[in-house]
Amino acid sequence: MIGMAKRCRAAFLPVLAGLIVLPAYADMEPMGEDDMSNVSGQYGGMSLSGDISFNKNGGPVHDGGTRIAAQLSEGGGWFVLDDIQGTFAFEGLTVRTRSVSAGDFNGAVIEIGMPDTARFDDFGYTIATSTAASPGGQQNEIFSVEMGGEVTLDGNMLVIPLD
Amino acid sequence: MRAFILISTCLFVSGGSLAFASMVSAADMEPMSDEEMSDVSGQGVGIVMEDFRFAHGHDSGAGKTFKLTGITNEAGEDVTVLVDNLYIGGAGSKFGNSLQTVNLGRLSNPFSMRLRDGDSIASSPKGKAVFELAAPSKEGGSATSDPMDLGFATTVQSGGKSQKLNIHAESAVVDGSYIRFWGSKPGESRQELRGQIQANFQTDRLSINACAQTGSSCGSRVAFNDFMMELTIGNEHQPVFFSVLGGSHPVEEQGQLRVEVRTISETPPDGYYTNDAYRSDITVGDVGIGGESLGAARMEGMLFQKLKTTTRSLD
Numbered sequence: 001m002i003g004m005a006k007r008c009r010a011a012f013l014p015v016l017a018g019l020i021v022l023p024a025y026a027d028m029e030p031m032g033e034d035d036m037s038n039v040s041g042q043y044g045g046m047s048l049s050g051d052i053s054f055n056k057n058g059g060p061v062h063d064g065g066t067r068i069a070a071q072l073s074e075g076g077g078w079f080v081l082d083d084i085q086g087t088f089a090f091e092g093l094t095v096r097t098r099s100v101s102a103g104d105f106n107g108a109v110i111e112i113g114m115p116d117t118a119r120f121d122d123f124g125y126t127i128a129t130s131t132a133a134s135p136g137g138q139q140n141e142i143f144s145v146e147m148g149g150e151v152t153l154d155g156n157m158l159v160i161p162l163d
Numbered sequence: 164m165r166a167f168i169l170i171s172t173c174l175f176v177s178g179g180s181l182a183f184a185s186m187v188s189a190a191d192m193e194p195m196s197d198e199e200m201s202d203v204s205g206q207g208v209g210i211v212m213e214d215f216r217f218a219h220g221h222d223s224g225a226g227k228t229f230k231l232t233g234i235t236n237e238a239g240e241d242v243t244v245l246v247d248n249l250y251i252g253g254a255g256s257k258f259g260n261s262l263q264t265v266n267l268g269r270l271s272n273p274f275s276m277r278l279r280d281g282d283s284i285a286s287s288p289k290g291k292a293v294f295e296l297a298a299p300s301k302e303g304g305s306a307t308s309d310p311m312d313l314g315f316a317t318t319v320q321s322g323g324k325s326q327k328l329n330i331h332a333e334s335a336v337v338d339g340s341y342i343r344f345w346g347s348k349p350g351e352s353r354q355e356l357r358g359q360i361q362a363n364f365q366t367d368r369l370s371i372n373a374c375a376q377t378g379s380s381c382g383s384r385v386a387f388n389d390f391m392m393e394l395t396i397g398n399e400h401q402p403v404f405f406s407v408l409g410g411s412h413p414v415e416e417q418g419q420l421r422v423e424v425r426t427i428s429e430t431p432p433d434g435y436y437t438n439d440a441y442r443s444d445i446t447v448g449d450v451g452i453g454g455e456s457l458g459a460a461r462m463e464g465m466l467f468q469k470l471k472t473t474t475r476s477l478d
Contacts, residue, residue, distance in 0.1 A: 057461065074354030077407030077418045105270035114215075126233060129407045129474065131418040138418040140476040141233045149227030152250075155215030155264060162207040162277050 045096020049115075051089035056122065065154075067127070069133040077131045080139070086123030090115035098158075110159040120147040182185055207277020212267040218259060220248035220316070240322045243285075247316040247327075253336045256312035265311045272299040272307070281345065281399075286440050287359065288345055288399040296340035298363070306338035306365055327373050332390075336364035339393070345402075356405045361396035366390050389448025398441050401427050408473070416473065424470040442466050 045047030045069035055065040069078040094113035100106070128142040221229040231244040241466030250256065268274045274297065281291040299308050314331035344358040369387040397403035404423045408416045427435075435441065441464040450457040 008344070016280065072356040073404075073405075073406035073409070075411060076355070076409035079405075079407055079420065101271060103269070103271060109211075109270065129420045130419050131407075131409060140420075140474060142229075142419050142420075143231050144233040146228055146230050146232065148180075148229070149222070152216060152262065153217040154217075156213040157215075158211040158213055158270065158273075160209040160211075160273065161268060162209045162273075162275055 009160075035084070045094060045111075048095065049091040050092040051087050051121075053087040055085040056087055069130070071133070077129055078133050078137075080126075080128045080130050082126040082128050082141075083120075083144070084125045087121040089119045089121065090124060094117035100158075107160070112157040112159065114153045114155050114157070117150060119150045119151045121122065123147045148154065198403075207275055209270070209273030209275045209280075210268065211270055211273045212265075213226050214264040215267055216250070216252040216256075216262050216264045218248060218250035218252070218262055219246070220250075221245040221318075227449065236321045238291045238322060240295070242319065242321040245318040245320065247318055247329075249315050251311055251313045254310045254312055259314050260333050264307050264311070268299045268308065272302065274298055279343075284396045287343060288402070291345045291424070292316075293343045295343045296311070298337045298339065301339040304337040306335045307345075307362075308338050310334035310336055310367075329374065331370050331374050332364075332366040333368045333369075333370075333446055335364060337364055339363040353404060357397075357401075357402035358395070358401060358405065362392065362394040362396075364390070364392045385452075385453075386451040387447045387449075387452060389446075391447075392443075392445045394443045394445070395441055396443075397424055398469070400429065400431055400435065401425065401467070401469075419474045419476070421471070421473045424467050426469050436466065439464070 063085040067083070068078075068081045071078050077078070092113075093115040096111055096113075097108050098111045100107050124144060124146040126141050128139050128141040130139040132139075219227070219229050221227060229246040229249065231246065232241070233243065234242040236242050248259045249267070250259040250262055252259070256263045276296050277294075279287075279295050280292045281287045281293045282289050284293065285416050301307070312331070312333050313335060314328040314329065316331075317327070319326050319328055339361065340363045341361050342358060343360075344356060346356065347354050366387075367389065369390040370384050371386075372384040374383065386427070393396035401424050404421075404425065406421050406423075408419050408421055410417065442463075444463045445461075445465065447460045450460055
């Protein structure tokens, strides 16, 4: 019942399109079976820095940004998140697992540490409704949001599975 | 335990290109047992924000932009809303001027996103899978979350004039709020997305002012002290329908958003019109305007029997 459509298909988040791993270290030694068996990935973590750009300079087919459309009723129009574009840049975002035993909770949680700095560059989107999933229908743009510059974003996001 | 894998990542998505590079070094990890693995069911996730605060505002001098556009006034002129400050922080944040941190949700009672069985939840449709976004639930009928301060300060530029409009909530909680969605069965008369909304908002003071500054020295403040809202829209007998009107509607209505609660079509169950769970309450301990107290205001036991809102383009 909810359909999805996207403009600029080639530009719509082809995440995981490429993966290059560079283990650029010299003098490495082979790892023993015992060492290997201790590696599980459970309490590991990582720190991420980088930026994500959506159609910053327009897409290959259209000038605008990414478009996501959802049809809420059979034969009806579409609710649209349109012209998603810009860059979100961050430094020092951390991802790790943490064991918590507090009050009536006891278990492992995924901890996403908010970045030291987070910045939007020409980031924006438009909320609209339209008669068509693709651009070209009768579209009513409700409002557009534009964001730029450094944002205050502190703390940790803890994620747990629920039954 | 505090092992770290350092990965420097460069993620670049534009016009269909992506590069991802990583360097890895690791230590001191522990294996995950079968029992621990079996506890993971994947039906939903709980989210807790720890020591959290967020703020962003428009400040051209500091290279910050935050604005809402695409709105027109009655004369057809463009309206720009500059968001001077949008913040979420802990209690005592002084209208965003001294932003404190806050814990939103608890691990034993988190914010959640999950798929639930309609049979197992009261006032939700039987025999349906229900997608739910929920705030922490109330415990023993009371909100127990840590209070947060949140606010939205704006400058509205319309027709060459510019006005301030600021809304601040101090020590607010949203416990017990949720939004649930479900689909229609094949053959059902309305093939539309349906849902129910429970919007709970409790705050020590909700204030609205048009002052140039966001500080507390503003005299022309409208304040709702001890504000409590529990808004219930839609239930299993009268769901809220969400739709964007399509080709079967008149041309001027096509592409418009409609949110609708239809009159009840079935014979309602006994007690439907007296059941508090289907009713909305808004109470204010004291309404104050510019420091003058106007006393308490209460609106209780409101049931939405019919609601139909449709957007209309002014272009």
